[in-house]
Amino acid sequence: MPLKKNPVTGMKDILPREMEIRNYVIRQIQETYGTFGYTPIETPCVEHIENLCSKQGGDNEKLIFKIMKRGEKLKLSEASSEADLTDSGLRYDLTVPLARYYSNNANDLPSPFKALQMGSVWRADRPQRGRFRQFMQCDIDILGEPGNLAEIELIQAITTLLGKLGFHDFTIRINDRRILKAMAAHCGFPEESFETVFIILDKMDKIGMDGVADELKESGFSEDSVQEYLGLFRAVSDDTDGIRRLCEILGSDLDPKAAQWLIDIMEASDVLKSCAFRTAFDPTLVRGMSYYTGTIFEVSMDEFGGSVGGGGRYDHMIGRFTGTETPACGFSIGFERIVMLLLENGFTIPEQKEKTAFLLEKGMAAADVRSAMEEAASMRSGGKQVLVVNAKKNKKFQKEQLTADGYTDIREFFK
Numbered sequence: 001m002p003l004k005k006n007p008v009t010g011m012k013d014i015l016p017r018e019m020e021i022r023n024y025v026i027r028q029i030q031e032t033y034g035t036f037g038y039t040p041i042e043t044p045c046v047e048h049i050e051n052l053c054s055k056q057g058g059d060n061e062k063l064i065f066k067i068m069k070r071g072e073k074l075k076l077s078e079a080s081s082e083a084d085l086t087d088s089g090l091r092y093d094l095t096v097p098l099a100r101y102y103s104n105n106a107n108d109l110p111s112p113f114k115a116l117q118m119g120s121v122w123r124a125d126r127p128q129r130g131r132f133r134q135f136m137q138c139d140i141d142i143l144g145e146p147g148n149l150a151e152i153e154l155i156q157a158i159t160t161l162l163g164k165l166g167f168h169d170f171t172i173r174i175n176d177r178r179i180l181k182a183m184a185a186h187c188g189f190p191e192e193s194f195e196t197v198f199i200i201l202d203k204m205d206k207i208g209m210d211g212v213a214d215e216l217k218e219s220g221f222s223e224d225s226v227q228e229y230l231g232l233f234r235a236v237s238d239d240t241d242g243i244r245r246l247c248e249i250l251g252s253d254l255d256p257k258a259a260q261w262l263i264d265i266m267e268a269s270d271v272l273k274s275c276a277f278r279t280a281f282d283p284t285l286v287r288g289m290s291y292y293t294g295t296i297f298e299v300s301m302d303e304f305g306g307s308v309g310g311g312g313r314y315d316h317m318i319g320r321f322t323g324t325e326t327p328a329c330g331f332s333i334g335f336e337r338i339v340m341l342l343l344e345n346g347f348t349i350p351e352q353k354e355k356t357a358f359l360l361e362k363g364m365a366a367a368d369v370r371s372a373m374e375e376a377a378s379m380r381s382g383g384k385q386v387l388v389v390n391a392k393k394n395k396k397f398q399k400e401q402l403t404a405d406g407y408t409d410i411r412e413f414f415k
Helices: 016-035 058-063 095-108 149-164 177-186 191-201 204-218 223-235 240-253 256-272 317-322 335-344 366-381 395-404
Strands: 039-041 046-048 066-068 086-090 113-122 134-143 170-176 277-281 295-301 306-313 328-333 355-360 385-390 409-413
Touching (some): 016 113, 016 134, 046 095, 095 113, 095 134, 095 328, 134 335, 149 170, 149 256, 149 295, 149 328, 170 256, 177 191, 177 223, 177 240, 177 256, 204 223, 240 256, 256 295, 295 328, 306 335, 355 395, 366 385, 395 409
Parallel strands (some): 170 277, 355 385, 355 409
Antiparallel strands (some): 066 086, 134 328, 170 295, 295 306, 306 328
């Protein structure tokens, strides 16, 4: 039986054209975020199963690729549950590993610490457009900054990067978990049911206002609470005036400082913008991760039809490791979706090195081959990219392929 040549479901092979764009985007991420002072770090792709299943990752904890114990630790005959068989798993995001990393190395790191982390993550999810089971994440996080300077700078760095990649007219949707909780409390939902309410609210984009209302009532919440709750979303605009209006409606249920916190972020982001985008207050924005404690935000692009990145503040996570809470805020760009959009839009890498191809005729003398390779080496030392290959019988087709791959200078060497 022949071996399977297709990749495992949800994984993909990356062809040279896409790989060039991926590498270009990675370089832009490193250079752009580097100008803001973010320091590259790396964490292992395998994480302790206890950390991954700490009830901080929301539904992603149901999608973990778990790793079985090895050697003497694996005792199949004594196992009574899955927990007896596993001790680690592939990371489903970079935030939980970062929190562990910081907790383990804080004494050797500056404060605040600005981290740039890129690497593959794995989720046993249902594959679809722009979503795979293995995918690259690119995160920037600020640890140890309690003020909203962190959010303002994260948004500035992200939008600067997207502008450099040629994206414009996108939207930064922003909300705050404190506002979400205040709205739920104002409408009479019990505090122990907030997460249930938010899970349903998070479906607003898919099922609409009526669908959210039906699910809330099906979950046992009263008609009065549901209608008052949905009325709040209809009553406010998506700008800073909407936040001020919501603050008036909620009264003592919402701390005015939380509202002003969000207003300051939005106003600063508008002043500091380096490309065309808008910030929008979105009281329906939830973000799935249960570890968020304050500001939450996403980048939405009409051409994708959804989010291409998101993040927020998670002030309690590091305290789960150390016992001492550390303020933290971060953002993850949707690397795979960004690359997909660039490919679909026919993106061309700017200022790409000139690519030259040497075609060596069959039967050339060894001295002539060495001479051609010496010339290629000289050109490479001058900064050019030179491919040396043997000419094929169908040189016309070979040249067409090389041209399609970006080789603008094709030279033939005859015997």
